[in-house]
Amino acid sequence: MDAKVAVNNIRKKFKELPVVDGVDFQIGDGEFVAIVGPSGCGKSTLMKIVAGFEQPDAGDVRIDGERVTRPSPKGIVISQHGSVFPWLTVQQNLMFGLTGDNHGDKAALADHYAAMVGLKGFENAYPHQLSGGMLKRVEIARALVVKPEILYMDEPFSALDALMNLKMRNELLRVLTEERHTVLLITHDVEEAIYLADRILVLSPRPTRIQASFRVEQPHPRKLSSPVLQQLKEDILVQLGVNNDESSRQGPIDQRAEGLVDAG
Ligand SMILES: Nc1ncnc2c1ncn2[C@@H]1O[C@H](COP(=O)(O)OP(=O)(O)OP(=O)(O)O)[C@@H](O)[C@H]1O
Ligand SMILES: [Mg+2]
Known part of the structure; x- marks a missing residue:
């Protein structure tokens, strides 16, 4: 290998x-x-x-x-301490690390990953409106959305x-x-x-x-x-x-x- x-x-x-x-x-x-x-x-x-x-x-x-x-x-790090931005919605948090100009593409990709970790329907929620477990899932989705190797x-x-x-x-x-x-x-x-x-x-x-x-x-x-x-x-x-x-x-x-x- x-x-x-x-x-x-x-x-x-x-x-x-x-x-x-x-x-x-x-x-x-x-x-x-x-x-x-x-x-x-x-x-x-x-x-x-x-x-x-x-x-x-x-x-x-x-x-x-x-x-x-x-x-x-x-590479991307998911740390012991959270790193979700409290002033952004779930979708905005997921879009944060994405490059490119097409807002529609980025939003669609963010929503895809939100769904992947079971956060469908919460795309427009803010972190303080989520449970601890949901926050952790935002964290993980945010790492995955940029498709790190x-x-x-x-x-x-x-x-x-x-x-x-x-x-x-x-x-x-x-x-x-x-x-x-x-x-x-x-x-x-x-x-x-x-x-x-x-x-x-x-x-x-x-x-x-x-x-x-x-x-x-x-x-x-x-x-x-x-x-x-x-x-x-x-x-x-x-x-x-x-x-x-x-x-x-x-x-x-x-x-x-x-x-x-x-x-x-
Ligand atoms: N930036 C730093 N400056 C000085 N000492 C540090 C620093 N970072 C870690 N240490 C020390 O290094 C040692 C190991 O810390 P580290 O955080 O790597 O342990 P860990 O195995 O991750 O612990 P835990 O299981 O509690 O998460 C500790 O004694 C800590 O005090
Ligand atoms: Mg440690």
Whole structure:
């Protein structure tokens, strides 16, 4: 598989605080990679570097072989904190990033994406008239409408309640089957990662490194209760140091990681 995004031995310190300690991975064209890791380990920092908003102290990021020195027009970020403009309607928010002069075309495209995330009928509503979940969907539609080649998502669903979180996972999968994107998802939710991703990277505590990598082969829609995915969840939790019984039975985390790290 061609590397759409190549992250080469990234290191980053903030003053004396080492945050990213040599992170190396690639995302294939059209691949969905999820990153999980403990709170404060450096996930958002890593995402900002990959998306071109922060510069690494060492190493580099390449998109289609080209070095990233600033945010690339090929990628778009859906962040932990919202970025919808409160003074624009849903339709105007979606039209915001579109270029071209034909207002009618832009409006039609905006409405198409609003419908895609289940916001038909709310095109002329303002953000304060929407629920939290609807706002998140505006956010996602706004990212998709510009047809980015790469979607960077930092905890996109973490502010949502459990039910809306589940709905949004499915909306996202549906959109991805309609339109292929390369995706990097940061999440603290192991099940979300297992439900969505082709590959899951587990980060260590700060200064962060990749501690293990898991491939998820199951076709969509996935059943999280299936024995294979339950086992995968346990293996990832062991890596995160959550499942203490398991980790003491299976030896030190880094030894166990070695056998699990895959080639790609
Ligand atoms: N701009 C900055 N200046 C100084 N320190 C920073 C900066 N950004 C992040 N940090 C520090 O880097 C560390 C990692 O932060 P980061 O936001 O990347 O973690 P995270 O894994 O995304 O956390 P969370 O799971 O809580 O979202 C933290 O100790 C944080 O204080
Ligand atoms: Mg974060």
